[in-house]
Amino acid sequence: MIAETENELLKLVLATQRGDQDAANELVRQFEPMVFSVALKRLRNRSEASEVAQEVFIQVFRKLDQLREPERFAGWIKKIAVRMSINRAVRKPPETLQSNETFQALKIEPTNPLEEILKDERADQVRGSLNRLRDLDRKTLIAFYFEGQSLKEMSDQFESPIGTIKRRLHTARNRLKEELLNGSAI
Numbered sequence: 001m002i003a004e005t006e007n008e009l010l011k012l013v014l015a016t017q018r019g020d021q022d023a024a025n026e027l028v029r030q031f032e033p034m035v036f037s038v039a040l041k042r043l044r045n046r047s048e049a050s051e052v053a054q055e056v057f058i059q060v061f062r063k064l065d066q067l068r069e070p071e072r073f074a075g076w077i078k079k080i081a082v083r084m085s086i087n088r089a090v091r092k093p094p095e096t097l098q099s100n101e102t103f104q105a106l107k108i109e110p111t112n113p114l115e116e117i118l119k120d121e122r123a124d125q126v127r128g129s130l131n132r133l134r135d136l137d138r139k140t141l142i143a144f145y146f147e148g149q150s151l152k153e154m155s156d157q158f159e160s161p162i163g164t165i166k167r168r169l170h171t172a173r174n175r176l177k178e179e180l181l182n183g184s185a186i
Contacts, residue, residue, distance in 0.1 A: 006071060009071075009073060009074065010070055010073075011023075012026055012027055012030075013027070013064075013067070013070040013071075013073045016061075016064060017064055017065055017067070024061065027073075028057055031074070031077055032053060032057075034077075034078065034081075035052075035053045035056050035057070035077065035078075035081045036049055036050065036053045038078060038081040038082055038085060039052040039056070039081060039084075039085045039088075041085075042082070042085040042086060042089055043085055043088060043089055048088060048092070049085075051088075052081070052084050052085050052088050053081070055084055056077070056080050056081045056084050059080055060077055060080060087150060087151075091148075091150070125180060126176075126180070129176055129179040129180045130142070130176065132179055133175055133176060133179060134175070136168065136172075137168070137171065137172035137175050137176070138172075139158075140154070140158070140165070140168045140169055140172045141169070141172045141173070141176060143157065143158075144169055151165050151166065
């Protein structure tokens with residue numbers, strides 16, 4: 001059964017919302033190529049794109065009962081695929097291949113005591129500056145950078161919209177930068 005018309009797609013979505021497993025399987029079959037394509041375009045890695053596609057469908061089926069306009073399913077799932085692909089791309093550092101010799105050279109290099117002292121001093125400065133920030137700024141930065149929470153997780157934790165979380169992160173980063181530069185209390 002291929003949903004050739006919007007009406008057929010609407011019927012599939014509504015059946016899936018009612019718990020019809022066959023309809024859910026058909027939605028996956030029909031939309032998986034598009035979801036994979038969206039993820040691959042942003043991630044440029046087939047394995048990563050495949051993982052994101054799976055995560056998208058998990059998210060879709062968790063939230064499908066919240067879709068108030070089932071006729072907009074195609075656009076809705078595409079938005080989820082785009083958002084989750086971007087989140088994955090932003091969160092994951094780029095991978096590079098290195099030879100064993102490179103790692104051996106890194107292992108053998110003696111550490112420079114002065115560099116270690118400076119590194120520790122910078123870490124102390126960041127911790128001190130974080131401690132001088134407002135409570136909300138500090139919690140926001142810690143949740144995102146140290147605990148690795150996504151914007152969605154932070155939105156849930158702080159009970160605020162994602163847009164507000166983004167603004168808070170921007171503001172908190174600027175205040176931390178200011179604190180690091182000035183060393184003065186905010």
